[in-house]
Amino acid sequence: MVRQLSARRLAVAVALAALAGYLDGCGFILLGGYFVSFMTGNTTRLAVDLSNVDWSAAGLAAALIVAFVLGVMAGTALTSPASDRTVHILAVITVATAAAALVAGSFAPVAAGSLLAFGMGAANTVLAQRQDVAFGVTYMTGALVKVGQGIVRSLRGGDRWGWSRHLLMWAAVALGAVAGGLASSTLASNALWVGTGVAAALTLAAAVFRMQRTRARTP
Template identity: 40%
Template sequence: MMRYDRPVIGLAFCLSGLAGFVDALGFLSLGGFFVSFMSGNTTRFAIELAGRHAGGILLAATILGLFVLGVVGGSLAGHFAARQRKAAVLAFVTLALLVSAGLDTIGFGVAGAGVLAMAMGAENSVFQRDGEVTIGLTYMTGTLVKMGQRIAGALLGGPKLAFLRHFVLWLGLLSGAVAGAVAHGRIGLDAIWLAAGAAALFTMVALFMPERD
């Protein structure tokens, strides 16, 4: 993450905010299941397995599968787009969000919320180099670990503000989640349309950003 310039970090902040927004919508709509935090869903899956709750097992497994499918789709979209990889991945994210919003509109709210996991899986392919994710946008454990390491480095005489980039990414997810919770309380899953609009805007921004990975 340290190798990226400010415009890219700005886009990462916005996309992390989008992930927080969408995850809050999914969490509130699916009764405590996440659509971007798969470590939490794996724990939830294990709990449902231990309790032999067929409905919970099916829902957790479906979300996990859709997330992985989204990663596959986003990675392929980026691969075939070559010079416009970021924009292609974000176009895939936008399409998945539109499908999710459409499903909710015609009365398939749970299915629509589940498809959010596909969008979030794809989003993690935006920043990628040599097949490896360079900035994780929907999960913050690694980001907080790196932030802690940068703080420790600063205390030992290293760069004093190196931790800020990781803090900004975490702050983006937090801010987006707050906005998502507020939006869900007011308009429910209709808020997915807002997420899709934001993703479309970020796609346009990515079109004008140099592709360096």
């Protein structure tokens, strides 16, 4: 759960949530109203498109959902209870985002969206515990539920600020989406390269941290 994360892992979760929001904002504009990280929204779009017999749009929604699940599968396959595979999963996200940026520029939005959805699926496994995802970093309905529950509990004398971490996660996604929308309005599909840079920076930071920790443990 978010409230049980260490300060370092919380920072990783917030950074991933912001990246997810950014890419979702870019993807929403690129795909004309479909999502690369919010599969509940895509499920609704799929259902509506099917009811309207719009096979092309339904195919897009289905492709995004399948790509997201495949990303979760890839991240889970890399996750190991015996060692920290954060760097590996972040590298997958970086490569997927870079590939999406490449094909988006060649007018292949479905392929770009699917690659982004794949990366966002993998992102949800970065903080997996014992290979099980404790919470999602790309969708915030559950976080808002926790905010509401936490506020009521604090008013009843419980943990006063326990809900604030969930609010922070929601704010990270929201602000990331604002940045993604603004970047897309000026850079178009090239805005995805900004997301690629952020993902690469997170990967590098995780690699450096792991090396430092390994050296500290070496006698």
